[in-house]
Amino acid sequence: MYRLILAILLFTALYFLLRQIFRGFNKPIENGRKKSPVPVQDEEQDQMVEDPVCHIFVPKRIAVIETIGAREYCFCSQECAVRFRSEHPV
Numbered sequence: 001m002y003r004l005i006l007a008i009l010l011f012t013a014l015y016f017l018l019r020q021i022f023r024g025f026n027k028p029i030e031n032g033r034k035k036s037p038v039p040v041q042d043e044e045q046d047q048m049v050e051d052p053v054c055h056i057f058v059p060k061r062i063a064v065i066e067t068i069g070a071r072e073y074c075f076c077s078q079e080c081a082v083r084f085r086s087e088h089p090v
């Protein structure tokens with residue numbers, strides 16, 4: 001009788017252990033999907049962003065991105081970034 005209980009306990013423990021292992025496997029994948037820099041960035045980089053200097057829309061992937069102050073600005077070219085910087089000294 002004791003053995004049976006022990007076996008059941010062991011199986012339960014094993015079951016929970018396996019579940020935790022599977023969860024451990026699943027979590028990084030889920031997180032990876034959410035955090036995964038590649039697809040998110042791809043999506044983000046397909047966005048059209050407005051150049052605050054010449055008001056041209058450029059795809060984020062080719063935009064010149066500058067962090068000025070606390071904000072991030074996207075420019076069509078380095079020249080626009082430089083111009084914006086000189087017009088908006090931090």
Ligand SMILES: [Zn+2]
Nearest residue numbers: 051054076080
């Ligand atoms: Zn521009």
